[in-house]
Amino acid sequence: MKEMNWENNSNNPVQTLTNGDSEKISTSRFSSLLASKDRDYLLSSSEAEAEADQVKISDLEGRVIGLYFSANWYPPCRNFNQVLVDVYDQLKSNGSNFEIVFVSSDEDLDAFNNYRKSMPWLSIPFSDLETKKALNRKFEVEGIPCLIILQPEDNKDGATFYDGVELIYRYGVEAFPFTKEKLEELQREERMRHETQTLKNLLTNPDRDYILGQPITRKVQVDSLIDKTIGLYFSAQWCLPGVTFTPRLISIYQKIKQTLEEKGGEDFDIVFVSNDRDQSSFDTYFGSMPWLALPFGDPSIKSLAKYFDVQGIPCLIIIGPDGKTVTKQGRNLINLYQENAYPFTDAKVELLEKEMEEAAKSFPKSEYHAGHRHELTLVSEGTGGGPFICCDCDEQGSGWAYQCLECGYEVHPKCVRAVAPGSTEGS
Numbered sequence: 099m100k101e102m103n104w105e106n107n108s109n110n111p112v113q114t115l116t117n118g119d120s121e122k123i124s125t126s127r128f129s130s131l132l133a134s135k136d137r138d139y140l141l142s143s144s145e146a147e148a149e150a151d152q153v154k155i156s157d158l159e160g161r162v163i164g165l166y167f168s169a170n171w172y173p174p175c176r177n178f179n180q181v182l183v184d185v186y187d188q189l190k191s192n193g194s195n196f197e198i199v200f201v202s203s204d205e206d207l208d209a210f211n212n213y214r215k216s217m218p219w220l221s222i223p224f225s226d227l228e229t230k231k232a233l234n235r236k237f238e239v240e241g242i243p244c245l246i247i248l249q250p251e252d253n254k255d256g257a258t259f260y261d262g263v264e265l266i267y268r269y270g271v272e273a274f275p276f277t278k279e280k281l282e283e284l285q286r287e288e289r290m291r292h293e294t295q296t297l298k299n300l301l302t303n304p305d306r307d308y309i310l311g312q313p314i315t316r317k318v319q320v321d322s323l324i325d326k327t328i329g330l331y332f333s334a335q336w337c338l339p340g341v342t343f344t345p346r347l348i349s350i351y352q353k354i355k356q357t358l359e360e361k362g363g364e365d366f367d368i369v370f371v372s373n374d375r376d377q378s379s380f381d382t383y384f385g386s387m388p389w390l391a392l393p394f395g396d397p398s399i400k401s402l403a404k405y406f407d408v409q410g411i412p413c414l415i416i417i418g419p420d421g422k423t424v425t426k427q428g429r430n431l432i433n434l435y436q437e438n439a440y441p442f443t444d445a446k447v448e449l450l451e452k453e454m455e456e457a458a459k460s461f462p463k464s465e466y467h468a469g470h471r472h473e474l475t476l477v478s479e480g481t482g483g484g485p486f487i488c489c490d491c492d493e494q495g496s497g498w499a500y501q502c503l504e505c506g507y508e509v510h511p512k513c514v515r516a517v518a519p520g521s522t523e524g525s
Contacts, residue, residue: 128163131233141222158197162249167243168242179213182198184270200221200222259276264409268407300330306393307321310384310393312389327366329369329415332408332413332415333383342492346433368390433495435450438450458511464476468517472504477498477499478497
């Protein structure tokens with residue numbers, strides 16, 4: 099579970115601006131941030147820019163403001179946008195003093211207008227390039243989507259939170275009003291939930307005490323999974339990385355099951371947590387899997403995604419026999435260590451890392467790979483390496499890698515197909 103950090107550190111995801119390093123956030127502050135010499139208003143509703151009503155910036159007095167940096171062309175922005183719309187609508191229906199101002203990174207006016215059709219909040223006009231640039235510089239926006247939360251008053255408890263996207267994904271409407279006290283309260287509650295976590299309270303609800311087996315009509319009691327190691331597999335048929343990873347996971351799953359069956363005693367299973375868009379897609383995708391699943395559209399699916407802070411799929415969460423979370427990095431561990439990753443505990447990962455360190459001593463210091471024209475150099479986290487996406491299998495990696503020092507191409511050592519210099523097939 100990732101802790102929020104309240105220290106004023108530019109490397110932290112959530113930062114606090116105090117009186118010593120920021121101007122007072124007030125009506126005049128909002129005006130200095132959002133207005134230009136020719137404009138003291140924002141665009142309202144989702145109408146095209148030329149037809150939109152104008153809202154005076156002074157009307158934002160006393161409100162909590164979210165500056166929303168986003169663009170229609172980037173899929174993660176579109177994905178987050180719908181989540182943010184749902185939270186915004188709930189807060190507005192509750193009478194909350196919350197407002198969002200869209201700061202566009204769209205490529206042209208048509209894209210801006212089309213994107214705004216999905217937005218019930220305010221926007222800076224697309225034509226005001228200088229204000230948008232100034233806001234990006236002011237808040238050091240390095241990636242989108244980005245949601246900067248500004249409090250209406252600047253006092254010792256006031257704060258500017260830089261990672262509103264994570265707060266929305268993690269807590270939804272419960273994060274409002276985004277004060278330090280509120281978020282610390284949510285963290286305490288979250289810690290308590292994790293400390294008292296059981297498999298039964300994760301996978302059941304008052305109306306359902308079972309999950310689906312194979313065939314899909316078979317119901318499996320959640321109680322039968324207690325004392326097993328369980329993987330919660332978040333994926334969807336429309337997700338290409340998920341469709342690519344699933345066959346690999348099936349193969350590893352079957353190998354783990356076979357090994358445990360031969361040893362006797364322990365057991366392992368996976369529960370598919372679907373993000374499919376319709377029942378038919380779910381039926382087809384789940385039909386290709388040898389494990390269990392939550393019913394399509396079950397309310398537990400959204401609550402689990404929020405509880406485990408799942409921001410991208412595919413994702414594999416490992417739950418231990420005691421019902422507690424072992425790791426959220428199951429996918430990465432499967433890619434790195436295959437069936438040897440089981441039971442995914444810190445002790446097992448530490449052992450595997452030591453074995454990899456020992457094995458790396460015999461790796462060639464450099465290789466030519468069939469999929470790349472340049473020489474690749476063996477690197478580790480201590481010698482210029484780090485987390486990466488393998489350019490050969492498109493999966494996550496960390497620790498040792500073969501890296502092209504000319505262009506940054508990286509592959510897992512296990513993915514290298516060694517060839518003689520000049521014999522490469524790729525570019």
